[in-house]
Amino acid sequence: MGGMTTPADDFRSGFACFVGRPNAGKSTLTNALIGTKVAITSSKPQTTRHAIRGIVHRPDAQLVVVDTPGLHRPRTLLGQRLNDVVRETWSEVDVVGFCVPADQRIGPGDKYIATELRSIARKTPVVGIVTKTDLVPQQRVAEQLLALQELMDFAELVPVSAVDGYQVDVVADLLVGRLPVGPPLYPDGELTDEPEATLVAELIREAALEGVRDELPHSIAVTIDEMAPREGRDDLVDVYAVVHVERSSQKSIVIGQRGQRLREVGATARQHIQKLLGTKIYLDLHVKVSKDWQRDPKQLRRLGF
Numbered sequence: 001m002g003g004m005t006t007p008a009d010d011f012r013s014g015f016a017c018f019v020g021r022p023n024a025g026k027s028t029l030t031n032a033l034i035g036t037k038v039a040i041t042s043s044k045p046q047t048t049r050h051a052i053r054g055i056v057h058r059p060d061a062q063l064v065v066v067d068t069p070g071l072h073r074p075r076t077l078l079g080q081r082l083n084d085v086v087r088e089t090w091s092e093v094d095v096v097g098f099c100v101p102a103d104q105r106i107g108p109g110d111k112y113i114a115t116e117l118r119s120i121a122r123k124t125p126v127v128g129i130v131t132k133t134d135l136v137p138q139q140r141v142a143e144q145l146l147a148l149q150e151l152m153d154f155a156e157l158v159p160v161s162a163v164d165g166y167q168v169d170v171v172a173d174l175l176v177g178r179l180p181v182g183p184p185l186y187p188d189g190e191l192t193d194e195p196e197a198t199l200v201a202e203l204i205r206e207a208a209l210e211g212v213r214d215e216l217p218h219s220i221a222v223t224i225d226e227m228a229p230r231e232g233r234d235d236l237v238d239v240y241a242v243v244h245v246e247r248s249s250q251k252s253i254v255i256g257q258r259g260q261r262l263r264e265v266g267a268t269a270r271q272h273i274q275k276l277l278g279t280k281i282y283l284d285l286h287v288k289v290s291k292d293w294q295r296d297p298k299q300l301r302r303l304g305f
């Protein structure tokens with residue numbers, strides 16, 4: 001941020017999330033809004049409960065898009081837990097974007113989401129978004145907007161195509177318009193310094209936390225020691241990473257019986273990293289006890305906080 005410029009008095013900042021049935025186009029729209037800049041969750045310990053998907057930086061606003069798992073009709077305890085996370089996110093963001101694809105009839109799944117949204121996030125404005133307009137004739141888009149309007153009270157309605165870019169800015173404007181006035185929540189610079197390594201670290205952290213979030217809420221940090229293409233090959237990147245925990249008891253949780261868990265963490269993380277980088281990777285994962293790293297400013301700095 002540099003402290004050189006002070007944001008204008010009417011600068012807006014805040015959080016948004018997208019909801020909608022699977023395949024409604026939420027991720028694609030998020031990526032279109034964010035462009036190339038990728039944001040990283042691990043840089044802010046207090047926000048790790050809601051993974052940040054990306055940040056839209058504009059001269060007049062900063063829009064932080066958070067991830068939510070899909071809302072399901074709860075059939076299992078896990079389903080219920082996931083739904084709790086969804087509800088919590090909904091009530092904490094400043095605006096929700098409810099996505100419905102233009103090429104599919106509005107159905108029970110959408111009605112379920114609308115009912116839930118109404119009951120949980122009564123005060124959160126919801127923007128109704130008809131996605132994938134490039135797939136259907138204009139007339140169909142209009143019909144879908146009308147059908148969507150019947151579902152619930154929307155703050156705004158807007159059609160968009162993330163693929164051809166139609167009205168992506170309008171969606172951004174509508175979401176930003178619902179954010180409170182306030183300074184940027186995240187510095188711009190840190191997100192672009194080393195996006196890949198930081199994001200790779202975050203993917204490993206996410207994988208390591210999967211299933212043990214309750215046992216190790218904020219006690220994990222990940223650093224990347226080295227990340228470079230294997231010599232003489234352009235299709236393989238070596239990643240050397242360290243998972244930092246606070247106590248040796250946590251180390252055993254992360255490693256698991258005979259290393260079983262760590263292997264799974266590695267496999268999951270590797271898949272995600274390969275997707276991100278678009279190349280094969282070799283992932284070398286070590287677990288290290290960095291005692292009380294959360295309370296030690298020096299260690300915190302080293303771990304990138």
Ligand SMILES: Nc1nc2c(ncn2[C@@H]2O[C@H](COP(=O)(O)OP(=O)(O)OP(=O)(O)O)[C@@H](O)[C@H]2O)c(=O)[nH]1
Pocket residue numbers: 020021022023024025026027028029070131132133134135160161162163164
């Ligand atoms: N033609 C077209 N296809 C789109 C558009 N947006 C998304 N898609 C496609 O629709 C499919 C689902 O898109 P996603 O963005 O993954 O949908 P999602 O809502 O994030 O899906 P979940 O992660 O399953 O909840 C993908 O195959 C996208 O390529 C669009 O604007 N136009």
